[in-house]
Amino acid sequence: MAFVSSLFAGSAPAVAVSLDAAMNEQVVMVPAAFGGQSVELETTIFRPPGEGPFPVVVMNHGKALGNPRNQNRDRFVVLSREFVKRGYAVVIPMRKGFSKSSGDYIDRGCDMTGHGISQADDLQSTLDYLHTQRWADAEHVIVAGQSYGGLTAMAFGTRHYPGVKGLINFAGGLKMHGGDCRWQQSLVQAFASYGAKSTLPSIWFYGENDNHFGPDLAARMHNAYVQAGGHAKLVAYGAFKKDAHGMSGSRDGVKIWWPETEKFLKELGMPTETLYALDNEIKVPKNEFASIDNIEAIPYLKGSARDQYRVFLGKSVPRAFAVSPTGAWSWAEDGDDPVEQALQDCQKNSAQPCRLYAVDDHVVWTDESRPTTAAAPASPATSALTGP
Template sequence: MNEQVILIPAGPDLSASLQTTVFRPNGPGPFPLLIINHGKDAGNPHLQQRERFIFMATAFVKRGYAVMVPMRQGFASSTGTYADHGCDMTANGRAQAADVLDAVAFAQSQDWIDADRIVIAGQSYGGLAAIALGTQAVPGVRGLINVAGGLRDDANDCNWRTELVRAFASYGDANKIPSLWLYGANDSLFSPALVARMYAAFVGNGGHARLHEFGAFKRDAHGMLASRDGEKIWWTETARFLRQVDMPTEQVYAVGPPPAPPKTDFAKVDDIAAVPYLSERGREAYREYLAKLTPRAFAVSPSGAWCWAEEGEDPDTRALATCAKKSKQPCQLYSVDDYVVWRGNSGAEAAGGALGGNGPTANP
């Protein structure tokens, strides 16, 4: 994946810097490009972690793309100021799109990027930004992928649903770039009824888009793109769209995650009494863990510490890392997904041992 983090100049005078994760195949290129745009967590955007969208990035690098994931101004370690236009969703989307346009301009100046073959995707607020960008005819940008796009704002009695519909109507009126929209039935932010209103407003005002509603996904379809299992949902429709805009879809590289820890015969995964070191509270936590979604991992320490992580990227690494923050003794993985990886007290290295941790659960 050749992952690296670079800084991209942004803003009216290019004085801001966007912390940007880059993935690319081996070789000099030029490669077609996917730019993925992130959403917004609650609270201070500077406290938001750098996004990688590793599952979507991997799928595209396999197919010969370079991938950029820019953190927009005011997010994570990017400089500049987060642009907040309150309940004016039209202005919010356009403000975020300005940073994406700066990322496009930077990418097109690089000799390892094919400046004429670019697709822009976005999740949640990033999806709104992508569709806002589509009001401009950007040379080289062939298509937009809107995954659960929108922005929720419950502050100051904001009628954000109506404002979102108004924003998409405005973007449809000026639309220059075709788009694919992906929304799930159990999205916690944007209900099917709201999605229908947004889509109707967009295409009713002249926007070029195709909506794919994929039904329920796990506990919340809004996080589908961050799930290891999400590719089964989004890739088929995405490949169809990519072919329509004359972008590559065939796999040309072998790219995959590190191998998972091997299964052992120590115990059945649901044998709670077999898990070593745990207090009664720890066994209650393991019982809770067994109801969590895969991918998941559970780590334990001789100190009695424990930690689990579910969904998202590398839950085994996250479980061990969180465990390691509070335990002075080594933590080991006990279970991954639906099987046990524990090899006993002497199997720390084989079972994925790391410096130890403590008991609170680790959610994504």
């Protein structure tokens, strides 16, 4: 999860996300069938070097506000890196109706138990696919998820699927907005239902300042799950940045979730030793174009847009700010890769190439960055929101 903002300014060329060669990233369409209907699930796969077979982590995504079809492909680069460098393949399926996956999203309203069960159908199709892949050790699988994906993972744990050794729940649940829905109580009931039917060990991460599922609700869900017979360790950590709900997507979150996850994996007999070196640092050269706090030095920004750069300066690192000759701009804070995210979000809103202006605490812009013609867009990135 990342915090982003951008300005729409003119029609934009199509933007495709660049793949991470260091982690052998690929995108495949996994076949699935539901009620006689054939669909395909847009699925990201990260793999270590070699042919495998590799133990697998299947990571499940959350749900943004609005139409699920408009949600971008989730990659969980930070989390994936931690597992790939320890010899795991990481598989991230976009479920029905999300992003480029076909089929329709099924909205169960206030029925949280039903939400998890419906989403687990898609997850099961992904596990079935893994059994056909030589690179996947389908007998050593961890199922994980963040937010709605955490609810999905816990629901899937009731299916006693062969080869699945454990579950990881990062701030799992589904928050309803508006209406008279008693969604909190429905979530508690859902976890009680899952706990009564699952024998898999699980580990849960919920932060003190989670803006979706606060400490009281997290404790209620955990207690309901355990009292119903489920096996779960709750890691109730403190505040994390502005919203702990995005902890698993942050580079700074690794120090919270990995030590506990390492213990969990060792108890399951799963590997934890680092086998490959993967660099997670953002490498963008700084220069002397201007100081980071010189708001007037930024090219192309018009009207109140410079106020957004002031907002950017108040964000925590890692962060990035991008700008286009059309006046489009975007900033991104935290998340898998704020540099790529800021570029992609800006490029969506500009018919001319976007360039980085600042990364973390340094200006990276040069006079040579000013394009003289409308060229191909810069290397894009992950999903972003739009707004004034």
